[in-house]
Amino acid sequence: MRKRIRTLLLTMGAIAAGMLLSCTSNGYDTGDGSLSYLKSELVEVHTCAARTIDHAVNDEDVRLNLGRTLTADWAPEGDAYYRALLHYQLRGDETAGNPLTVDPVSVSRVSLLLPKEAADVTDTATDPLDLESAWVSKNNKYLNLRLALKSGQQDDAAAQQTVGLMHTATETDSEGHQVVRLTLLHNQNGVPQYYTVTTFASIPFEGYAEGTKIVIDINTYKGVIQKTFTR
Numbered sequence: 001m002r003k004r005i006r007t008l009l010l011t012m013g014a015i016a017a018g019m020l021l022s023c024t025s026n027g028y029d030t031g032d033g034s035l036s037y038l039k040s041e042l043v044e045v046h047t048c049a050a051r052t053i054d055h056a057v058n059d060e061d062v063r064l065n066l067g068r069t070l071t072a073d074w075a076p077e078g079d080a081y082y083r084a085l086l087h088y089q090l091r092g093d094e095t096a097g098n099p100l101t102v103d104p105v106s107v108s109r110v111s112l113l114l115p116k117e118a119a120d121v122t123d124t125a126t127d128p129l130d131l132e133s134a135w136v137s138k139n140n141k142y143l144n145l146r147l148a149l150k151s152g153q154q155d156d157a158a159a160q161q162t163v164g165l166m167h168t169a170t171e172t173d174s175e176g177h178q179v180v181r182l183t184l185l186h187n188q189n190g191v192p193q194y195y196t197v198t199t200f201a202s203i204p205f206e207g208y209a210e211g212t213k214i215v216i217d218i219n220t221y222k223g224v225i226q227k228t229f230t231r
Contacts (some may be wrong), residue, residue: 038105046088065099072107117166126186127188129218133146147198165216
């Protein structure tokens with residue numbers, strides 16, 4: 001049985017951890033080098049002890065046993081699940097069965113964005129960022145976002161960007177389906193905008209009925225865009 005999923009605030013610390021070149025679960029297409037069969041997947045990682053990861057479950061509900069444990073300071077509780085991005089190499093035939101054993105290369109945390117009611121939000125900044133991609137996980141458990149933020153070295157090391165999610169309305173459409181309207185929040189917080197940093201966030205679908213439409217307004221550098229997804 002799944003244990004609790006621990007949440008993490010998405011700040012520049014999490015963004016730095018997610019500064020990666022790849023976000024898909026596809027391996028490299030050519031070559032036979034040491035990284036030829038590297039894969040990257042959004043997963044839930046399990047801690048067998050505090051800060052020690054022993055296996056992961058991907059978004060197709062396939063368990064990935066790690067050939068060695070990983071240490072993660074951002075996973076302080078034992079016997080808990082955390083959202084993460086896992087880089088690994090396959091060990092043998094990918095279709096050999098479930099569960100699979102893989103050789104981990106690295107892991108970085110992925111924050112969960114939990115919608116807050118507008119009345120409970122103290123920082124409603126919607127500074128621009130870019131949405132590189134968004135997709136619903138194959139197990140229909142998460143809405144995943146790949147975000148591109150501008151960053152740079154600043155004098156105040158304590159200054160951090162923050163990203164959040166605000167619930168603005170719930171409606172019913174003509175077919176009787178629930179429509180949940182959300183706004184993606186972003187506070188640049190004075191951080192310089194010299195280069196682009198890619199980070200990932202996941203919105204849990206738990207609690208939304210099947211057929212619910214999730215509508216998200218996102219302020220980008222090209223203006224506000226609206227994306228709609230179905231639970």
